[in-house]
Amino acid sequence: MTNRRAMRSVLCMVLVFVCSGVWAQRTATRPAGAMPGRWVRTNPGGGGWFERIAPGPGGAVIACSDLSGVYRSLDGGWSWDCAGPARGLTATHAACAAFDPADPAVVHVGTDEGIFRSTDGGRTYAQTLGDGYVESIAPAADGQTVYAAVHTAWNAAEAHVYVSTDRGETWSRADTGFPPGRRILKLLVSPTDASAVFALTGEGRFAGGPAEIHASTDGGVTWHRVSDTLAGPVADIAFDPAAPGVLYATADDPDPDLPGFVYRSDDGGASWVLLGNHGGALWLRAAAPGVVRVFDPRWQFPWDDRRGVWETADGGQSWSRAADIGSWDTGWSTVYYVLTSSVHSVAVGGAGRLWW
Template sequence: MRRSLRRPLTVLAALALTAPFAASVAVAAPPGQRAPDLVWTTTVTDPDQSLRGLDAVDRVTAWVAGGSVSGGAGGVFRTTDGGATWQDVAPPNADLNFRDVEATSATTASVLSIGEGEASRVYRTTDGGASWTETFRSTEPSAFYNCMAFFPGGRHGLAVSDPVDGRFRIAATDDGGASWRVLPADGMPDSTGEYNFSASGECLTVRGNVAWFGSGGADARVFRSTDRGRTWTAADTGLPAGEAAGVDGIAFRTPRHGIVVGGDFAAPADGTDVVATTRDGGRTWTDAGDLTHLGEDVAWVPGTRAGVVVVGESGAVGGVSVSGDGGATWIRASSTGFHTLDCTRDGSCWAAGSGGRVARAAVR
C-alpha cells in the first residue's frame, strides 16, 4: 500500500473546468457542541490529477499540486478568484508527482515532488508560476522526501524524508526556499522501520518556532524540534501503526494545543483510535474521538475556539468530519472525501482530492 501511495505518476492532461456547485450539509450536533458549519463550493482543475498538496494564502488565493492517475505529469494549479477558475502553472518538462506546495503569496510558492533519490525535488516560483527554478534535488538514493513546511515569515523552512540509515532525514532552507541543505542526522532519534506518509502534504507542520512531523510503519509517533530541525524528540501517539498505517496529518492551534489524524489505508473504513490530541506541545498524546473514515488531513477552523475539520479519501471510502470540541466528538458531515485541507485566518477552508477536485468553504 505504501508503494501505491507514492508511485511516481508522470504528461499533463488538458485543463478541464466544470461549473462550481455549492452544498450545505445540515447535521445535528451533540448537546453542548457547536460544530463548524461549512458550505463547500467545488471546482475541477484537471480530472486526471489526484491532488494531495494544498496551501491557501487567503480566501481568494490558493495553490494545489498533485500527480496524474494515467501516467502523465503532475500538476500545479493556482487561483486568485476564490476558486472560480484555476490556472495551470506547473513547472515545464517536470514529469514528477507533486505532493506538497507551500505559498507565501499569489506569486511566491515552492512545490515538492516525491520519489526515491533524485525524484525528490523542490521547485520555486516568484512570478505566480510563469517560471520555476529547481532549488533542491536529493543526492541520496535511499532518501524519499514527503512534505515540507515554512516557519512564520516564510524565510526558514524544513522538508522531511523517510529514514536514511535508520534516521529521518531533514533538509532546511534559510532563504525562503531559494536553496536547501541536508542537516546532520545526529540530532534525530533512531527511527528504523518508520516512514512518513505523503498522503496529504501535511505530515510536517510548524507553529511559532516549533516543528513537528508524524510517522507510520513500525511506530506512529510525532517528532518535535525547537531549534529549526537540528535536534528532535519523539512521542508515541497511540494511533495504529503498520505497513499502511500511522500519522497522516498534523495541526497545531497554538504551540501547545495540537491534533493528529491517521488510520490504515488497508482498512480505510476503520476510524477507531485514529485521532489524538496534545496539550503540552506534543510531548504526550491522548486518544480522542473516533472517525468513520480515514483521516488524511486535519485543520483548526478559523474563528472558532475548538472547531476542527478532518478529511480523508481512499477508494470508495471517504468523508469530511467536523468537531466543535477539539476532537473529542465528531460529526460526519459528508461521505465525499478529500486528501488534503487548509484553513486561513480570514475565515475560509479549502480541500482537494481525487479527480482534480478543489473545494472552498466559508466558515459560518
C-alpha cells in the same frame, strides 16, 4: 484502352478533389500562431495521479501531478494552467507544494528531482535543490525558514530533513540521522517556534514504514518519537490555528473496520488526551475556535458509518456528522470511488475549504 484511360482520368480527378479538401481543412483549422508541423494542445491535459494539493490565498491552488508537473488555479479551481519545462519546472513528477505564508508569490514544489521555487505565484520556476525525492515541504510562519522531507530515492524508506533559512533559495541537510526505515509523509512547523518541527511517518505511495510522530526542538537536527502512547498507527497531525500551542493527532484503529482515534496535546506531543473515536484527516479553522473536524477520504461510501465530516465543539464530549456524502458534488463521475483518496492528500485552505 479507352475505358482504362477514362478510369485513370476519373481516379485522378477524385484524388485531386480529396487532396484539395484535406489541404483546405488543414489550413482552415490551424490555430492562430501555430507553426506547420507542430501540435497545439486544445484540452486541459491529463495528469495521471494527483499526489498532493496546496491551497494558497485568494483562490490560488497548486495541484501536484506525477506525470505533468503542477497545475495552477487562480480562481479556486474553476480553471487551470499547467507549469512544465517551458516555465522552468523540468521535473514531470511533482509530489508536494507549499505557499510561503508571508509572501504568497513564493511557491515551493517538491519533485523526484529535488525542489523548484517560484517567485511569481507559481507561473515560472527555478530549481533550488538538485536531487532527492521530496515528499513534504513545510515553511515556518514567517516563511524565512523552510523544511523539506527528502528521500534518497522515489521508493526508499530512508529520509533526511533539509532546511532553508533564506525562503527556499538555498538548502542544507539539517538532521544528524533521522530514524532509519521511515518514510516522511508530512512535516509540520510550530506556529510559534520555527525550530520546533514534527514529522509524520508511515506508508506512502511508493514506500513505507511505521506510522509515527517524530519531534525536533532544535531545527531538525535531532529527533525523538512522541507517539508511543497513541492506540494505533498515526494518520494525521495538525496545529490548531486558533490556539497555536495545541497539537492534534489522529490514529487508525488496529482493526480496519473500526473508526480510529482523535488526540490532543498541549505540550508538544509529550502527552496526549483522547477526544473521540474518529479517524482520518484533521480539519481545523482559525474562524472556528474550539471546533475540531475529521474527514477520512478512504471511507466515503453511503453504506459506511465513517462517511462524511465529523466534528466536536466541546472538547470531544460529543461528536456529530457535520456533512454527509449525499450532499456533495462528485463532478463528472457518478461513482463514489471518485471521493476516495489517501489521508495524506487532504489539505485545508482558506475560507473554510477542504481539498483532496
